Amino acid sequence: MPDAKPIIPVILSGGSGTRLWPLSRPEQPKQLLALTAEETMLQLTARRTAGAQFAKPIVVANAFHAGQVEEQLAGVESFAQALILEPMGRNTAPAIALAAIAAGGGSDPILVMPSDHVIADVDAFHAAIQAALPLVQEGWLATFGIAPDAPETGYGWIQVGDKLTEGVHRVEKFVEKPPRDKAEAMLASGDHAWNGGIFLFRADMYLGALSVYAPEMLVAAQLSMDKARREGARIYPDAEEFAASPANSIDYAVMEKAPRVAVVPVAMGWSDVGSWDALHAISECDIHGNVCRGDVVAIEAENCLVRSEPGKRVALVGVHDLIVVASGDDILVLPRGRSQDIKKIIEAMKKD
Known part of the structure; x- marks a missing residue:
């Protein structure tokens, strides 16, 4: 046409x-x-x-x-x-x-x-x-x-x-x-x-x-x-x-x-990248199933998503199936499969 x-x-x-x-x-x-x-x-x-x-x-x-x-x-x-x-x-x-x-x-x-x-x-x-x-x-x-x-x-x-x-x-x-x-x-x-x-x-x-x-x-x-x-x-x-x-x-x-x-x-x-779990699912993983961005040290860690902003180092040893995100003054840690529960964190912070 x-x-x-x-x-x-x-x-x-x-x-x-x-x-x-x-x-x-x-x-x-x-x-x-x-x-x-x-x-x-x-x-x-x-x-x-x-x-x-x-x-x-x-x-x-x-x-x-x-x-x-x-x-x-x-x-x-x-x-x-x-x-x-x-x-x-x-x-x-x-x-x-x-x-x-x-x-x-x-x-x-x-x-x-x-x-x-x-x-x-x-x-x-x-x-x-x-x-x-x-x-x-x-x-x-x-x-x-x-x-x-x-x-x-x-x-x-x-x-x-x-x-x-x-x-x-x-x-x-x-x-x-x-x-x-x-x-x-x-x-x-x-x-x-x-x-x-x-x-x-x-x-x-x-x-x-x-x-x-x-x-x-x-x-x-x-x-x-x-x-x-x-x-x-x-x-x-x-x-x-x-x-x-x-x-x-x-x-x-x-x-x-x-x-x-x-x-x-x-x-x-x-x-729709609607959660940290969704981001892990569509990202390219390393041979251990990890998705790491930023200054991250992962030893004997498997199937984790880890992100850190410049100036923040995140180190993991012997863990699996975690989501760890360090941004500003906040650090998020939760099991993979439960990233929809972030809404509970947001609600709790609003109350505080």
């Missing part, structure tokens, strides 16, 4: 990333960190949409991170056409509405991507985008279903329905984060995929869906952009107007309700 409009990447960078504490913190969440490569998660996300088929990205971020986001994108020569700085978090549906309005609100396709995910097979990702694009141009809302390899209870799932075109299916239904037995059944059925939170649709079709299913959200987003302050590429939506928006995810607000929603099942080496 040589005459097709370029796809506008929309990178969502508003998360706080507390599941990777103590390295990830509100002032520097995980998308701004180099966790899986020399470049940060944000930079790697921007690189996935380099090329003629893509326009410059629109980034939606926390105003507190504006300088870091601009600096990191400049580092990969991927300057944003717009950097929308949310005055407060309202979840993904309003954030995407801001971006769709900034994109012009017309028939341009927008590709919505979280800024803190890993995609190892970018070619497979691009092929999935191309498979979805003809239906998207006809007005369908598309999402990408991650080929599951485990009965994951931490993700939403998608039941894959009837085939629409080659590689693209109708969404039969979205499934909330399931209990273990239901996840095992869905994995065994072969007709379910993980919901990776990546979407492709025309800006006008998304805004039109909001007008039907979440009109208050659309009005708040539109008014906040009408009254926005602009400084170069930076857009500061009006705080008072944006605060009137309900807080909701795109899944709840739109995707679960719209009639024409498609899914492209794809195996592309995806991970």
Whole structure:
């Protein structure tokens, strides 16, 4: 489709990333960190949409991170056409509405991507985008279903329905984060995929869906952009107007309700890097199963993930299956397999 409009990447960078504490913190969440490569998660996300088929990205971020986001994108020569700085978090549906309005609100396709995910097979990702694009141009809302390899209870799932075109299916239904037995059944059925939170649709079709299913959200987003302050590429939506928006995810607000929603099942080496255990799983290990970064001494240690910041040395002897992270004045130690329990630490620290 040589005459097709370029796809506008929309990178969502508003998360706080507390599941990777103590390295990830509100002032520097995980998308701004180099966790899986020399470049940060944000930079790697921007690189996935380099090329003629893509326009410059629109980034939606926390105003507190504006300088870091601009600096990191400049580092990969991927300057944003717009950097929308949310005055407060309202979840993904309003954030995407801001971006769709900034994109012009017309028939341009927008590709919505979280800024803190890993995609190892970018070619497979691009092929999935191309498979979805003809239906998207006809007005369908598309999402990408991650080929599951485990009965994951931490993700939403998608039941894959009837085939629409080659590689693209109708969404039969979205499934909330399931209990273990239901996840095992869905994995065994072969007709379910993980919901990776990546979407492709025309800006006008998304805004039109909001007008039907979440009109208050659309009005708040539109008014906040009408009254926005602009400084170069930076857009500061009006705080008072944006605060009137309900807080909701795109899944709840739109995707679960719209009639024409498609899914492209794809195996592309995806991970949301949602925990230290997930980071260990996708990282290259040494011969003892350890993943070590920084000044680390590991003797007779096996299957550990250890990270230290410059100036901090971490030494382990005769241990196995541990996660040890030294960052700032904080040190995290916990068994592998329990990194989701970091939320207990965060809650305890808030009480203190």
